[in-house]
Amino acid sequence: MHQPDLTPQRSSYFSYQIHPFVSPPEMRGERNQHPVVVVGAGPNGLLVALDLARNGARPIVIEAEAQVCGGSRAVAFTRRTLEIFEQVGASDALLKGALLWEKGRSFYRGHMVHELQVPGSVDDRFAPMTNQPQNVMEKVLLDQAERMGIEVRWQTKVVELASDASGVRLRLDTPEGEYDLSCDWLVACDGARSAIRRLQNLRFEGRSYTGRFAIIDFRVPLGAPTGRRCYFDPPWLPGYAVLLHKAPYGIWRLDYQVPDDVSDEEALEPARLRSHVQAHLDYIGADLPWEIEWVTLYKPNTLSLARYNHGRVLYCGDAAHLLPVFGVRGVNTGVQDGNNLSWKLASVIRGFASPAILDSYTDERLADAKQICFEAARSTRMMTPPSRGFRILRDAVLQLSVHHDFTRPLLHWRTSKPIDYADSALTTVDPSEAKFEAGPRPGAPARNVCINPDAPSRGWLFDAFGPGFQVLVFGDAQSVTPALADDLKALRADNIPVRLILIRRSEDTRVPASVDAVMDDPLGRVHAAWGATQGAVYVLRPDQHVAARWCAGAPTRVAQVVNKALCRAASQAKAQRQPAEAVV
Numbered sequence: 128m129h130q131p132d133l134t135p136q137r138s139s140y141f142s143y144q145i146h147p148f149v150s151p152p153e154m155r156g157e158r159n160q161h162p163v164v165v166v167g168a169g170p171n172g173l174l175v176a177l178d179l180a181r182n183g184a185r186p187i188v189i190e191a192e193a194q195v196c197g198g199s200r201a202v203a204f205t206r207r208t209l210e211i212f213e214q215v216g217a218s219d220a221l222l223k224g225a226l227l228w229e230k231g232r233s234f235y236r237g238h239m240v241h242e243l244q245v246p247g248s249v250d251d252r253f254a255p256m257t258n259q260p261q262n263v264m265e266k267v268l269l270d271q272a273e274r275m276g277i278e279v280r281w282q283t284k285v286v287e288l289a290s291d292a293s294g295v296r297l298r299l300d301t302p303e304g305e306y307d308l309s310c311d312w313l314v315a316c317d318g319a320r321s322a323i324r325r326l327q328n329l330r331f332e333g334r335s336y337t338g339r340f341a342i343i344d345f346r347v348p349l350g351a352p353t354g355r356r357c358y359f360d361p362p363w364l365p366g367y368a369v370l371l372h373k374a375p376y377g378i379w380r381l382d383y384q385v386p387d388d389v390s391d392e393e394a395l396e397p398a399r400l401r402s403h404v405q406a407h408l409d410y411i412g413a414d415l416p417w418e419i420e421w422v423t424l425y426k427p428n429t430l431s432l433a434r435y436n437h438g439r440v441l442y443c444g445d446a447a448h449l450l451p452v453f454g455v456r457g458v459n460t461g462v463q464d465g466n467n468l469s470w471k472l473a474s475v476i477r478g479f480a481s482p483a484i485l486d487s488y489t490d491e492r493l494a495d496a497k498q499i500c501f502e503a504a505r506s507t508r509m510m511t512p513p514s515r516g517f518r519i520l521r522d523a524v525l526q527l528s529v530h531h532d533f534t535r536p537l538l539h540w541r542t543s544k545p546i547d548y549a550d551s552a553l554t555t556v557d558p559s560e561a562k563f564e565a566g567p568r569p570g571a572p573a574r575n576v577c578i579n580p581d582a583p584s585r586g587w588l589f590d591a592f593g594p595g596f597q598v599l600v601f602g603d604a605q606s607v608t609p610a611l612a613d614d615l616k617a618l619r620a621d622n623i624p625v626r627l628i629l630i631r632r633s634e635d636t637r638v639p640a641s642v643d644a645v646m647d648d649p650l651g652r653v654h655a656a657w658g659a660t661q662g663a664v665y666v667l668r669p670d671q672h673v674a675a676r677w678c679a680g681a682p683t684r685v686a687q688v689v690n691k692a693l694c695r696a697a698s699q700a701k702a703q704r705q706p707a708e709a710v711v
């Protein structure tokens with residue numbers, strides 16, 4: 128019988144809650160067929176569950192443990208992650224107590240050799256980077272899942288799996304014994320050691336690095352600004368790189384490579400850990416009291432499954448790929464996976480997308496994982512040169528960077544960034560594309576715009592967005608052409624969630640019946656940022672990537688674009704369609 132650890136984890140800033148096991152209907156002999164089950168209540172599993180619910184599917188979540196994660200895990204989240212959290216209603220809560228930052232600095236023997244400024248502008252609602260510990264993030268997502276009525280089955284471990292073309296059957300082990308559960312679709316978010324991956328006999332491809340890193344989270348009243356600091360060749364660890372990072376709640380994180388001749392046990396010896404923290408504080412001239420909170424040892428990997436959709440089972444987050452933490456890739460990449468997958472799977476479950484759309488989940492996200500692995504490998508080689516040759520090269524770059532600018536870009540720390548799905552089979556490029564001089568291109572994520580930076584309540588473009596496809600029409604009532612209105616009518620008749628948003632920059636206050644929301648753009652800031660004149664039209668997918676755009680005067684084909692993005696033949700039988708279960 129599965130017996131998870133029921134002792135609450137200890138933390139100076141976070142109260143761990145033990146979530147009880149609740150006997151499910153299946154243990155009382157009820158047979159339920161669930162449309163979709165998510166395995167794992169880590170950040171990715173919870174995000175997927177929220178996003179599936181937002182898109183009209185009703186997931187349940189299975190979690191082996193009784194509490195959210197402990198130990199030193201993710202702490203730095205990108206703007207795109209915050210934008211995705213905003214979509215599922217969790218960004219405000221994540222920002223409570225968070226630290227925001229935009230700069231990273233690298234030092235070599237006391238000299239600053241590189242300063243990274245993550246770009247930001249007045250149009251960004253969120254900072255380039257937001258620091259919040261992963262346990263707090265998971266609690267934020269859990270609270271939102273509770274508000275949305277999503278069932279999380281705690282203390283329930285997947286131990287067996289069988290899947291075929293019609294669905295998936297799971298054997299679940301709990302503190303009160305085992306039971307079986309059936310579902311149409313399964314999303315595996317069960318982390319790096321995924322049991323689902325093992326039960327399906329799937330293996331990662333790629334490489335694991337030999338270097339090991341120790342992460343020490345410690346409490347210290349150090350007043351330095353938030354941001355990532357990288358110290359190459361500090362006197363207490365000659366030849367190696369050390370990262371220092373400020374987390375909320377008075378915690379700082381020291382992250383350093385463990386020398387090859389030090390065993391795991393030696394690396395974790397309390398006296399050694401303490402001496403390293405003290406040595407680094409001495410090095411940066413901080414004579415302050417401090418106390419260790421958590422310690423973790425990890426190895427960087429660039430590993431991925433060859434495909435993320437395997438019949439009725441879909442992989443997401445660490446279950447699908449393992450990426451080095453340099454460049455904050457783990458959660459930030461997994462959240463984009465989840466955002467990509469959820470609307471597609473919900474559309475299949477609701478009957479208006481062909482299951483073929485799930486191939487595009489692999490195609491789009493695997494392209495991202497490959498790019499990340501390529502970039503992360505470069506950052507990893509800079510942090511941990513894999514050979515004598517690399518080390519000589521790295522040290523030469525560092526030495527030159529003390530006095531010369533030209534080598535400094537080589538120290539650039541590549542961070543997680545949103546990918547463009549320009550080459551995706553779901554993206555349409557209209558011939559009028561060439562006439563756009565600005566704005567997100569087909570496949571790119573939507574770009575937020577502050578409506579009036581000087582107004583007390585500034586308002587952002589994304590405030591007008593909701594679940595489903597968004598059709599953005601720039602101009603006034605006349606910009607909503609009869610052809611466009613007919614396309615919307617046809618899509619809506621097929622229960623496809625399509626919202627028409629009029630981005631208005633005119634005195635004409637008439638609003639056609641087909642419009643769901645109006646966003647006034649008195650200063651024309653949205654028009655300018657999106658390269659749009661009166662009559663321009665954009666179609667956004669439910670994950671806010673551009674499916675297509677037309678400049679003013681070009682004939683729009685909204686229904687065709689949406690059908691293509693859903694891999695749906697226009698004639699798909701109405702009999703397959705079902706109403707939404709829980710669109711929020």
Ligand SMILES: Cc1cc2nc3c(=O)[nH]c(=O)nc-3n(C[C@H](O)[C@H](O)[C@H](O)COP(=O)(O)OP(=O)(O)OC[C@H]3O[C@@H](n4cnc5c(N)ncnc54)[C@H](O)[C@@H]3O)c2cc1C
Pocket residue numbers: 166167168169170171172189190191192196199200201202203204261283284285286316317318319321322323342423425443444445446452455456457458459460461
């Ligand atoms: C030291 C460190 C620092 C990091 N820093 C960052 C950072 O700054 N930014 C960033 O983006 N990422 C960072 N990461 C990576 C990040 O922590 C992971 O990418 C993230 O936890 C992956 O989330 P997940 O939901 O995919 O998996 P997990 O968080 O591992 O969650 C998987 C869940 O599945 C459950 N589970 C497992 N097996 C079963 C089963 N058989 N049945 C039911 N449930 C099961 C587990 O209990 C767990 O709750 C860091 C990681 C480490 C180790």
